[in-house]
Amino acid sequence: MGPKASAAFDEMQKTATKVRAPYQTYAKWLKKMPDDLLSRRHAQADMLFRRIGITFAVYGEAAGSERLIPFDVIPRILSRDEWKVLSKGVCQRIEALNRFIHDVYHDQEILKAGKVPADLVLQNDLFREEMKGFTPPGGVYVHIGGIDVVRTGESEFHVLEDNLRTPSGVSYMLEDRDVMMRLFPDLFDTYSVAPVNHYPQELLKNLRYVAPPARDEDPTVVLLTPGQFNSAYFEHAFLADEMGVELVQGQDLFVEDDTVYMRTIKGPRRVDVIYRRIDDDFLDPKAFRPDSMLGVPGLFAAYRKGRVTLANAIGTGIADDKAIYHHVPDMIRFYLGQEPILASVPTWFLKRESDRKYVLDHLADLVVKEVHGSGGYGMLVGPKASTQEISAYRERIMADPGNFIAQPTLALSTCPTFVDQGIAPRHVDLRPFVLTGEKTTVVPGGLTRVALREGSLVVNSSQGGGTKDTWVLER
Secondary structure, eight states: OOOOOOSOOBSSBSSSSOBOGGGHHHHHHHHHSOTTHHHHHHHHHHHHHHHHTOEEEOTTSSTTOEEEOOEEEEEEEEOHHHHHHHHHHHHHHHHHHHHHHHHHTTTOHHHHTTSSOHHHHHTOTTOOGGGTTOOOGGGOSOSEEEEEEEEEETTEEEEEEEEOSSOOOHHHHHHHHHHHHHHOHHHHHHSOBOOOTTHHHHHHHHHHHTSOTTSOSSOOEEEEOOOTTSTTHHHHHHHHHHHTOEEEOGGGEEEETTEEEEOOTTSOEEOOEEEEOSOGGGSOTTTSOTTOSSSOTTHHHHHHTTSSEEESOTTGGGGTOHHHHTTHHHHIIIIIOOOOSSEEOOOEETTSHHHHHHHHHTGGGEEEEETTOOTTTTOEEGGGSOHHHHHHHHHHHHHOGGGEEEEEOOOOOEEEEEETTEEEEEEEEEEOEEEESSSEEEOSSOEEEEEOSTTOOOOOGGGTEEEEEEEEBOO
């Protein structure tokens, strides 16, 4: 049946007295430090993040409500060999997903071969009929992918989720590293930590590579944001600034003769690549939701004619739907002729009667998620839920079974984390950010999210989670 919950793997401690190799230098350093050092550095980190203004809006709370994402001053440390497996695995996955998206909008060979049920794709709300027969520049659909990975043992990594539409969190990866380098310069002198600060320029290079082929060698790239009330607005502004490109909203752009232009004080300027952080439905009121005030009228027609590139492509949501997730290993075999490097988590589809019966009989042991859900909302963590919560969730499932999938409750690995009581293990996941342009690459590290509540498995910032700097050792 796959991985089951058991005692969590501790990424630092091999035994009560033996430290795992990646953390040995850190453990020796920590022993030499004053007892109150981490507490003082934690306060400094909090001050730095407030000064920088790294916040995220919290939907469902008071208007304008923003929070700092809690930051942990103890790094997560991965060895070079561990990262080698992880990086190959997430790149392999993105390559297969790019092939899958192209296929389902063209010949649909994987559906004809019966490797992915056709109804899961063709009857899915995220399948975009408008994209059929269209190939974006470079044949790239997922320019930026965030792959959520969890660890359950020494060399046991599982992909929990694929984020392919508008994956967020990379700004926290970059700012976490910047703050750690300010607070602990001596540690960076001791450790050989792979850098991550080149990510914005790698992203820009990839975006320029997929500009429409008829354009010049210096294509104009912009970042399209829904605006300051979006939960990830800080990240939009941060990345635009780091890449040296314009941060624009829908009203800053217009389409004329199937060409996209940006309004500037010097007059209209043609736009070649749009890194969009707006969902498909809101991109173009002429093509999708007519009530959208966020998009650009005529943008989709310009896109279909190959006169502008959108990153990520319209229609990528079909590949990060939780009902599709289970089939990614088959995609890797089908398109790449390879065995998956990273395992997927066993998944039950509640639309299937046999799966539904099993899940309803074992709700107290499983994690149940909405197919289109995100951010940790709308999910049931059976072992942590009350009898009343399980009963209420059962009714939701029965009302619309096709809207849910279920998975085993994994024993996510733990990392040492600085909390009010001192240093304690807390559960973590990892979101590496995979870039595709001329080739598929990943910056060493990613965003480690940590469940700060004792025993909690929910790492999402909107649910009380925090972040850590992720160190990949170069030797």
